[in-house]
Amino acid sequence: MSTMLRLHDVYKAFGGNQVLTGLNFNVRQGEIVGLLGPNGCGKSTVLNVITGYCSVDRGEVEVRGERVSGMAAHQIAARSVRRTFQLPSMPARMTVEEVVMAASTASHGLLSTLWRPAAVRRLEQDTRERAHHLLDELLLTKVAHLPAASLSGGQKKLLGIACAMMEQPALLLLDEPMAGVHPNLRSELVTTLKRINGQGITLVIIEHDMHFISETCSRCIVLDKGRTVADCLPSELENHESVVEAYLGKKPGGQFQVAGAVA
Numbered sequence: 001m002s003t004m005l006r007l008h009d010v011y012k013a014f015g016g017n018q019v020l021t022g023l024n025f026n027v028r029q030g031e032i033v034g035l036l037g038p039n040g041c042g043k044s045t046v047l048n049v050i051t052g053y054c055s056v057d058r059g060e061v062e063v064r065g066e067r068v069s070g071m072a073a074h075q076i077a078a079r080s081v082r083r084t085f086q087l088p089s090m091p092a093r094m095t096v097e098e099v100v101m102a103a104s105t106a107s108h109g110l111l112s113t114l115w116r117p118a119a120v121r122r123l124e125q126d127t128r129e130r131a132h133h134l135l136d137e138l139l140l141t142k143v144a145h146l147p148a149a150s151l152s153g154g155q156k157k158l159l160g161i162a163c164a165m166m167e168q169p170a171l172l173l174l175d176e177p178m179a180g181v182h183p184n185l186r187s188e189l190v191t192t193l194k195r196i197n198g199q200g201i202t203l204v205i206i207e208h209d210m211h212f213i214s215e216t217c218s219r220c221i222v223l224d225k226g227r228t229v230a231d232c233l234p235s236e237l238e239n240h241e242s243v244v245e246a247y248l249g250k251k252p253g254g255q256f257q258v259a260g261a262v263a
């Protein structure tokens with residue numbers, strides 16, 4: 001399978017805080033890859049450098065063989081890359097439905113506001129139908145009319161996924177989609193993400209919940225001290241020496257637990 005995403009020797013520092021220190025990893029088209037690591041190891045920063053929310057100091061990020069490091073966020077988004085945020089903030093004056101519809105680039109532009117021929121109205125109708133479909137899939141239909149900012153933390157996470165899906169991206173990057181989502185919804189979210197992946201969308205998922213990772217991901221990449229310390233199957237995590245060391249700061253021997261997994 002072809003390479004969807006490639007990070008090569010990526011460095012990123014914030015002032016004196018060297019966060020990424022020669023990070024390398026690849027994601028193939030069609031994979032669901034889990035991105036793990038202790039708090040503060042740089043996982044969200046990885047999503048930020050991939051999507052152009054922050055620049056790299058050195059190294060390269062490539063999407064489908066094209067170098068995107070150095071591009072602006074909107075240029076990377078135009079290459080069919082979408083992401084969600086660990087702590088999403090939503091507008092207070094737009095409803096949930098409006099926020100999802102606004103995430104579609106189809107309804108933007110001067111023409112659609114000044115001139116409304118049938119084709120534009122049809123486009124709007126298609127956008128609305130797609131928004132409703134995604135709200136339904138992400139269990140948000142009941143709150144579609146509410147101000148987006150009034151949603152709970154977990155609902156905002158789901159809304160972020162709906163927005164990211166509006167344009168059917170090639171690569172979808174999720175920052176802790178399960179955090180704050182009720183455990184009862186976990187299996188539905190797993191099913192939804194697998195369905196999304198079944199549509200040909202490559203997924204990279206930051207998550208601490210090991211059960212979720214093992215149910216959802218085909219491969220895991222573990223970061224520590226700004227670089228990849230493991231690239232393995234979810235089932236191999238518990239006994240992976242570098243993973244245990246990353247989380248416990250020592251060689252295996254005692255009990256090891258990564259959010260639910262005990263070795």
Ligand SMILES: Nc1ncnc2c1ncn2[C@@H]1O[C@H](COP(=O)(O)OP(=O)(O)OP(=O)(O)O)[C@@H](O)[C@H]1O
Binds near residue numbers: 044
């Ligand atoms: N914009 C920024 N300005 C300054 N420092 C930053 C910025 N973004 C991230 N950092 C720092 O980079 C380090 C890694 O942060 P990051 O959010 O990537 O970690 P993380 O692995 O996602 O952690 P968590 O699991 O807690 O979400 C932290 O020390 C953080 O303070």
Ligand SMILES: [Mg+2]
Binds near residue numbers: 043044045086175
């Ligand atoms: Mg983070």
